[in-house]
Amino acid sequence: MNGEDKAAGGGMPLSALCMANEAEELAVLPQPLQQLRAQARTVRDPTAADGTLAVLLRLARELPARRVLEIGTGEGCTALALLLACPQLSLVTVEADAERHAAACAHFTRFGVSGRVNALFGDAAEVLNGLQGPFDLIFLDGPKAQYVHWLPRLKGLLRIGGVLAADDVLLYGWVDGSVPVPYKRRSIAARLREYLAAAEADEELETLVLRVGEGLAVSRKRQAELK
Numbered sequence: 001m002n003g004e005d006k007a008a009g010g011g012m013p014l015s016a017l018c019m020a021n022e023a024e025e026l027a028v029l030p031q032p033l034q035q036l037r038a039q040a041r042t043v044r045d046p047t048a049a050d051g052t053l054a055v056l057l058r059l060a061r062e063l064p065a066r067r068v069l070e071i072g073t074g075e076g077c078t079a080l081a082l083l084l085a086c087p088q089l090s091l092v093t094v095e096a097d098a099e100r101h102a103a104a105c106a107h108f109t110r111f112g113v114s115g116r117v118n119a120l121f122g123d124a125a126e127v128l129n130g131l132q133g134p135f136d137l138i139f140l141d142g143p144k145a146q147y148v149h150w151l152p153r154l155k156g157l158l159r160i161g162g163v164l165a166a167d168d169v170l171l172y173g174w175v176d177g178s179v180p181v182p183y184k185r186r187s188i189a190a191r192l193r194e195y196l197a198a199a200e201a202d203e204e205l206e207t208l209v210l211r212v213g214e215g216l217a218v219s220r221k222r223q224a225e226l227k
């Protein structure tokens with residue numbers, strides 16, 4: 001993994017592309033969305049951490065991202081932040097939980113962005129097969145055990161120079177061994193280790209793991225080398 005490599009399709013080193021000022025990035029979000037994000041933190045699957053969202057907002061602006069895919073809509077907080085901060089952007093987002101999907105759709109309408117978002121209800125495992133790329137930015141924030149299985153498909157949906165950002169890849173320190181893994185969580189930690197190993201070993205991807213939130217793996221798609 002070398003974050004200083006310059007990948008075709010993106011002029012900036014990946015480490016610089018990810019260097020976000022959290023306070024500045026989040027300052028553009030309207031107060032009602034800040035309140036919605038604070039409320040979302042009280043439910044079981046909360047929205048992306050502030051540091052994670054700041055990196056996503058910077059990536060969306062700098063790439064620049066016109067088409068974004070999100071796996072795991074939740075109640076739509078991160079999707080809303082991206083749509084409101086980046087007027088050029090349209091977004092496809094997938095959610096398997098009916099209540100959350102409905103709540104997200106209501107929020108998209110309330111914030112006046114429903115015309116720029118395609119909110120799909122279903123299991124991403126199935127929905128992914130029917131999606132058409134290319135996407136500039138993909139935010140992978142669904143079931144952690146599936147990340148490694150979905151990596152080839154997500155890479156295929158990404159444009160050259162586009163970025164796949166996978167959330168929670170360090171999960172409470174369980175993945176890098178800094179915190180002992182509870183017995184019942186060994187499998188999910190193992191799958192996330194496999195995801196990181198696969199992303200880092202993939203020659204078509206340049207990957208950095210950022211210590212924001214519970215860990216964000218940022219992988220940029222390289223131009224395939226001519227033989």
Ligand SMILES: C[S@@+](CC[C@H](N)C(=O)[O-])C[C@H]1O[C@@H](n2cnc3c(N)ncnc32)[C@H](O)[C@@H]1O
Pocket residue numbers: 045046047048070071072073074075076077078079094095096097100122123124125141142143
């Ligand atoms: C952490 S939450 C998403 C938060 C959202 N991305 C945000 O930052 O505001 C993860 C979501 O993934 C959804 N999810 C879980 N398994 C899924 C699947 N197989 N397909 C689609 N969504 C799934 C959960 O219902 C949950 O709402």
